[in-house]
Amino acid sequence: MLEDMDFIKSCDVPGPTKEAIRAIILYKSEVSSTDKVIDCGCGTGGITCEFSQRAQEVISIDTNPEAIDITQKNLKKFGLGDNITLINDNGANALKDIDNIDIAIIGGSGRELENILDIIDTKLNSNGRIIITAILVDTKIEAINKLKQLNYNPKIMEVNISNGRVLDRGVMMISENPIAIITAKKR
Structure with a gap:
């Protein structure tokens, strides 16, 4: 796993x-x-970098040109990127030209989550995730409802990671990145 401070x-x-x-997402x-x-919705490319080390091909999409630029810089920093395609566009537009998806990770949808899920559903391979x-x-409610409408059996996990900081009188736990991870497999 790549360390947060190195990005x-x-x-x-x-x-x-x-x-x-990222470790939970990789496992799931x-x-x-x-x-x-x-x-x-690749942002700075944390998930892109992790999957590029494990998958045959990764296509990363973000509407923000700066996100694509930083993802490219992080890939270069970690010596990754031979199997990566970066697309500066919204998810729905970019996905129209992509077929045979095994895993779709949605971290940002620009208020188009339902549309993106409709498109992914038509392009996801059998047993795709x-x-x-x-x-x-x-967003959690929207995702679960749309996945159910598309005939998936979604599962949701609320994750709250806390890291400790040692103080003179004890250890203080600091919450970082509380997030829900919603997963579904194509039947």
Whole structure:
């Protein structure tokens, strides 16, 4: 796992997704070396970098050109990127030209989550996996309802990682990146 402190960051681009969250996402994805992965809303590229080390191909999408630039810089910093395609566009537009998806990770949807899930559903291979990370309660509800409508059996896990900081009088736990991870497999 790549360490959080090693990533290039920006105030204008979310991320990277915290290391412990990336580890759970990798585990839940059941990624293999033959998988084609979509990272929709890649931010600084934390998830892109992790999956690029494990999957055959990763296509990362973000509407923010700075996010694409920082993701590219992080890939270069870690010596990754031979199997990565970066697309500066909204998820729905970019996904229209992508087929045979094994794993779709949605970390940002620009208020188009339902549309993005409709498109992914038509392009996801049998036994394909969808992983949605959500902070807003509304996004969690929207994701679960849409996945159920598409005939998936979604599962949700609320994750709150806390790291300790040693003080003179004890250890203070500091919460980082509280997030829901919603997973579903194509039947």
